[in-house]
Amino acid sequence: MLILSRKLNESLIVGENIEIKVIKIEDGKVKLGISAPKDINIYRKELYDIIVKENMKASTADIEYDKLSSLFNINKK
Known part of the structure; x- marks a missing residue:
């Protein structure tokens, strides 16, 4: 398992066309935004x-x- 640290508004890229971005961190919860092609199920x-x-x-x-x-x-x- 790959483990990465990201701060607010930082992203990581999976493959060539999926971006996962830290949108909000509050009360022990992390809200993520995911940009991916529509044909990929999340x-x-x-x-x-x-x-x-x-x-x-x-x-x-x-x-x-x-x-x-x-x-x-x-x-x-």
């Missing part, structure tokens, strides 16, 4: 973890459905 880590977990559950459900449907000769609609 999520808070806790939400990303939920998305990954739900996607895994959904893909497992499809596998289970496929197993059951083959046992009972059920065709997907």
